Amino acid sequence: MPLSTPPAPQSLQHAPGPQHRRPAVTATGLWRAYGSGEAQVVALRDVSVAFAAGRFTAIMGPSGSGKSTLMHCLAGLDTTDRGTVDIGGTIITGMGDKALTKLRRDKIGFIFQQFNLLPTLTAEENILLPASIAGAKADPAWISQIIRTLDLQERLTHKPTELSGGQQQRVACARALATRPEVIFADEPTGNLDTRSSGEVLRFLRKSVDDFGQTIVMVTHDPSAAAYADRVVFLADGQIVRDLDRPTADAVIDTMRGFENRVPLAGEAA
Numbered sequence: 391m392p393l394s395t396p397p398a399p400q401s402l403q404h405a406p407g408p409q410h411r412r413p414a415v416t417a418t419g420l421w422r423a424y425g426s427g428e429a430q431v432v433a434l435r436d437v438s439v440a441f442a443a444g445r446f447t448a449i450m451g452p453s454g455s456g457k458s459t460l461m462h463c464l465a466g467l468d469t470t471d472r473g474t475v476d477i478g479g480t481i482i483t484g485m486g487d488k489a490l491t492k493l494r495r496d497k498i499g500f501i502f503q504q505f506n507l508l509p510t511l512t513a514e515e516n517i518l519l520p521a522s523i524a525g526a527k528a529d530p531a532w533i534s535q536i537i538r539t540l541d542l543q544e545r546l547t548h549k550p551t552e553l554s555g556g557q558q559q560r561v562a563c564a565r566a567l568a569t570r571p572e573v574i575f576a577d578e579p580t581g582n583l584d585t586r587s588s589g590e591v592l593r594f595l596r597k598s599v600d601d602f603g604q605t606i607v608m609v610t611h612d613p614s615a616a617a618y619a620d621r622v623v624f625l626a627d628g629q630i631v632r633d634l635d636r637p638t639a640d641a642v643i644d645t646m647r648g649f650e651n652r653v654p655l656a657g658e659a660a
């Protein structure tokens with residue numbers, strides 16, 4: 391987790407716009423349990439949530455509340471026990487491995503806490519890799535625009551080990567955006583970055599929503615990072631317990647404090 395993340399500048403906060411945008415991703419009645427019998431852990435309990443196209447949503451919640459499980463189920467990286475996930479009009483739950491791999495390649499961009507760049511490839515090759523695997527020709531004007539926006543022009547021939555953490559994550563952002571995916575899932579994208587690099591990455595994610603219409607769903611522990619989003623969905627004990635529009639870092643902190651003091655409801659795991 392970064393020491394702190396700079397506050398979202400006023401001009402970069404929150405995409406304006408209607409609440410009735412079409413959903414890019416919809417989860418309906420998701421259940422996911424791990425293990426069985428006494429040792430069973432129910433990670434998701436009947437989660438239904440939609441993520442509107444062209445919006446930036448953060449997912450927050452205490453450790454173990456089900457954030458990663460939800461993101462993995464939404465992205466087709468984990469299976470669900472019950473319920474459906476729809477990405478851009480395609481129901482992905484129940485798809486075979488081959489179809490899922492293709493769908494992830496064509497419709498989803500990923501940004502991970504550990505960057506996950508291929509060490510033997512240059513920054514530019516890493517950025518172009520998803521398009522080339524998909525057998526598509528990346529649009530050169532679009533790629534140049536992303537590279538300029540991320541200020542990576544001077545770094546394109548560098549391998550990941552020759553780049554700072556912040557530069558590596560900017561390359562990962564460019565890679566995620568290169569194919570203009572239906573949705574980008576970002577899992578703690580600033581978790582390994584210092585304050586300055588965190589701000590650069592979050593401002594870019596915000597800009598990609600505002601200027602390029604990108605849809606982003608980001609798991610984070612950091613209230614300052616969540617304040618860059620248009621909306622924060624809070625999980626506790628595998629359920630969505632709050633949904634905050636136009637979040638400020640203070641409102642996010644207050645909401646999180648509420649969960650820490652929350653008394654479990656009857657029948658809920660403590």
Ligand SMILES: Nc1ncnc2c1ncn2[C@@H]1O[C@H](COP(=O)(O)OP(=O)(O)OP(=O)(O)O)[C@@H](O)[C@H]1O
Pocket residue numbers: 424425431432433451452453454455456457458459460
């Ligand atoms: N593969 C697994 N096998 C068994 N239990 C699991 C597995 N993955 C997750 N869990 C359990 O499911 C629950 C939800 O885990 P999950 O990783 O989704 O939470 P999280 O909110 O992302 O936590 P953190 O903030 O600590 O990363 C936890 O109790 C966790 O121990």
